[in-house]
Amino acid sequence: xxxxxxxxxxxxxxxxxxxxxxxxxxxxxxxxxxxxxxxxxxxxxxxxxxxxxxxxxxxxxxxxxxxxxxxxxxxxxxxxxxxxxxxxxxxxxxxxxxxxxxxxxxxxxxxxxxxxxxxxxxxxxxxxxxxxxxxxxxxxxxxxxxxxxxxxxxxxxxxxxxxxxxxxxxxxxxxxxxxxxxxxxxxxxxxxxxxxxxxxxxxxxxxxxxxxxxxxxxxxxxxxxxxxxxxxxxxxxxxxxxxxxxxxxxxxxxxxxxxxxxxxxxxxxxxxxxxxxxxxxxxxxxxxxxxxxxxxxxxxxxxxxxxxx
Numbered sequence: 078x079x080x081x082x083x084x085x086x087x088x089x090x091x092x093x094x095x096x097x098x099x100x101x102x103x104x105x106x107x108x109x110x111x112x113x114x115x116x117x118x119x120x121x122x123x124x125x126x127x128x129x130x131x132x133x134x135x136x137x138x139x140x141x142x143x144x145x146x147x148x149x150x151x152x153x154x155x156x157x158x159x160x161x162x163x164x165x166x167x168x169x170x171x172x173x174x175x176x177x178x179x180x181x182x183x184x185x186x187x188x189x190x191x192x193x194x195x196x197x198x199x200x201x202x203x204x205x206x207x208x209x210x211x212x213x214x215x216x217x218x219x220x221x222x223x224x225x226x227x228x229x230x231x232x233x234x235x236x237x238x239x240x241x242x243x244x245x246x247x248x249x250x251x252x253x254x255x256x257x258x259x260x261x262x263x264x265x266x267x268x269x270x271x272x273x274x275x276x277x278x279x280x281x282x283x284x285x286x287x288x289x290x291x292x293x294x295x296x297x298x299x300x301x302x303x304x305x306x307x308x309x310x311x312x313x314x315x316x317x318x319x320x321x322x323x324x325x326x327x328x329x330x331x332x333x334x335x336x337x338x339x340x341x342x343x344x345x346x347x348x349x350x351x352x353x354x355x356x357x358x359x360x361x362x363x364x365x366x367x368x369x370x371x372x373x374x375x376x377x378x379x380x381x382x383x384x385x386x
């Protein structure tokens with residue numbers, strides 16, 4: 078983790094699930110061109126993708142509400158269009174990716190998301206990596222102004238700025254309401270937190286997520302997009318398909334080790350004490366430690382009975 082990101086980016090997941098940052102005045106919005114008219118914006122939460130053109134602007138994820146003015150200024154500064162943000166697509170319900178919804182809704186943007194995501198925003202949710210897990214926080218219900226006005230089940234297509242944009246729902250992955258957004262003309266895919274670059278991923282088992290679903294989603298996306306596609310992760314720097322495949326392999330390999338230990342009848346405590354995932358220690362971080370990742374895999378497999386397979 079420490080090798081992958083800057084000191085600031087290392088803190089983002091911790092901030093997101095602990096408490097919203099209080100001093101947004103010190104947050105700068107970094108803008109990077111990805112491909113054609115697609116840009117990536119990085120601030121204090123999840124990465125934002127933006128399509129700018131004659132139809133206006135569409136953004137993927139909204140970060141934090143107090144940063145809306147800075148994000149709007151950054152989009153205007155790109156100079157491609159002076160038209161407003163017309164749509165905002167949520168990749169999942171977590172606060173660091175959706176907290177800005179009310180601010181953008183107030184600016185006239187239409188929020189789009191999977192139906193399960195809307196339900197979790199509306200009701201609030203207990204975020205965590207499963208029973209007894211190390212990661213746990215309560216997210217309050219979202220204000221009505223930030224709730225998605227358009228929802229979808231399996232897939233949604235938008236035709237915007239001369240491009241077909243596909244939003245695909247992956248059930249039981251990072252959460253039960255994930256949406257991966259693929260800009261087909263530009264060959265750019267925004268993965269949300271299905272793919273992150275801070276180390277071991279967080280899987281919201283409490284919200285219907287699973288490691289098996291994360292692996293399945295990443296494999297499907299890697300097969301769906303061309304080999305030269307640009308991959309925007311939920312957190313961290315721009316990536317490519319090979320990076321996505323390496324990340325998927327790490328998840329598969331570590332899940333296999335835990336699954337074998339469970340089949341031998343080992344307890345969660347035994348796996349931790351035996352350091353069964355020590356070969357992957359470089360992925361351990363302050364947010365998702367090696368022990369927390371063992372918990373996540375164990376809880377995912379236990380929930381489905383997959384340890385017996």
